[in-house]
Amino acid sequence: MPDFRLLAEKIGEGKVLLDLADRVLYRYDAITSGEVPLAVVLPESTADVVEIMRFAAAAGTPVFPRGAASGLSGGSVPTEPGIVVSFTRMTGLELEPEKRLAVVGPGVVTLEVSRAAAPYGLYFPPDPASYRQSTIGGNLAENAGGPQCFKKGVTGDYVEQVEWVDAAGQVHVSGRRAYDLPGLLIGSEGTLGLITRAWLRLEPLPRYTRTLMADFDEVGQAAEAVSRAVAAGVVAAKLEFMDGACVRAVEEAFSFGLPAGTGALLLADTDGDDADVVAEELELLAEAARASGGRVRLAADAAEAERLWLARRSVSPALGRIKPFRMNEDIVVPRSRLAEVVREIRRLGDASGLPLVQFGHIGDGNLHPNILYDKQTPLEAVHELAEQIALTALRHEGVLSGEHGIGLTKKPFMKAAVPPEQLRNLDLVKRALDPSGLLNPGKIIPDEAKANI
Ligand SMILES: Cc1cc2nc3c(=O)[nH]c(=O)nc-3n(C[C@H](O)[C@H](O)[C@H](O)COP(=O)(O)OP(=O)(O)OC[C@H]3O[C@@H](n4cnc5c(N)ncnc54)[C@H](O)[C@@H]3O)c2cc1C
Known part of the structure; x- marks a missing residue:
């Protein structure tokens, strides 16, 4: 056990938390939990970070960097007893x-x-x-x-x-x-x-922004509208998707006035400095939505637009009211495959019998299928469905993560997604910059794939 009093003497008492009650709070991110850290340190300057890292290196103690812990792949959770470095005081x-x-x-x-x-x-x-x-x-x-x-x-x-x-x-x-x-x-x-x-x-800041909502009977239609719009050359400022279950969850929790009976919603913005171009692009999007069976509504003003976007940002909190836990996938697939993939994932969810919802940055081909579960749900079933979703993305020439990272939760699928020589390259880079393996160990690269050097 390192003598943390030495570190506290260097950077200041108030920046080193050693009480169990404090430390326990730092074993979580927004999706999973890990080991209780030996200490939590709260640097206030780069000089503090230097002292912390030198202390950790001398003691051979692993370091787990942490921001707000809103991560959805276990990136900041400790995989072994070590030092959590929480950067929340470095707010210059x-x-x-x-x-x-x-x-x-x-x-x-x-x-x-x-x-x-x-x-x-x-x-x-x-x-x-x-x-x-x-x-x-x-x-x-x-x-x-x-x-x-x-x-x-x-x-x-x-x-x-x-x-x-x-x-x-x-x-x-x-x-x-x-x-x-x-x-x-x-x-x-x-x-x-x-x-x-x-x-x-x-x-x-763009001078003009317009917002559109389109609702569909079924998730595949919303995805088809996106493929159509992208093929037509539309460059939306935002292009987001929520399936019917997400919409119902958001409405039950917060009542934004979304069409609660819908099968899927698209939300989109166009923006720019030329009001006519912004309106034309919005109309192209509306046409693509209508051609795919969508019912289109344009936001009347900035207040309505803000309410619609707040509804989209409220999906995750609303889902937390249905089940306390969720496995949040973050796949990316080519936009031409979107309709096929969202339908396939819907079928996988139905076959599993587990509650599964889909939303995401669909314009980028980035989907977040979420499996909702509680303490009674067999975890094997959750992991099996997560694996099927990951493999579906790979089969459609997609990738495991668009933005949430690999961390711990996507690590089991890395061998299926990344060829062995590329995994070895990742490990070589890691070893070059962190030869003792002190920085956030146990993440991203599966142990058995590590280079034997
Ligand atoms: C409701 C909700 C919605 C979300 N929506 C999105 C979204 O739309 N897009 C998106 O990309 N993500 C989204 N996320 C995921 C998450 O917010 C992002 O991954 C975000 O970038 C994490 O920031 P954080 O400060 O919470 O980092 P943490 O979760 O604390 O850490 C994330 C990773 O960064 C590392 N890290 C943190 N600080 C440092 C540092 N100073 N130096 C080195 N490494 C560091 C950690 O070790 C960890 O691996 C969402 C999460 C939630 C809960």
């Missing part, structure tokens, strides 16, 4: 509006970046549905996506430079030229380095 936020840049600490809550930039007519486009809770550190580590990423790109597309601390406690400031080290850290789920600051690119 400086704007350089003339350069359209925000320089932020990892603990800054995602939405705060856009809030701070709004007076300058700027915003930070990546908008995970969790943006009121998730942090920039977690967003970079997972390369988070969100509704706006269909048109604007994902978190990694907005990162110019990253400050990070390596496994030996050395600080680096890395730009995107030459070896593009930020590119390596983004999406590495806390396994290669600790992100302590990020330089984020901001975009001018």
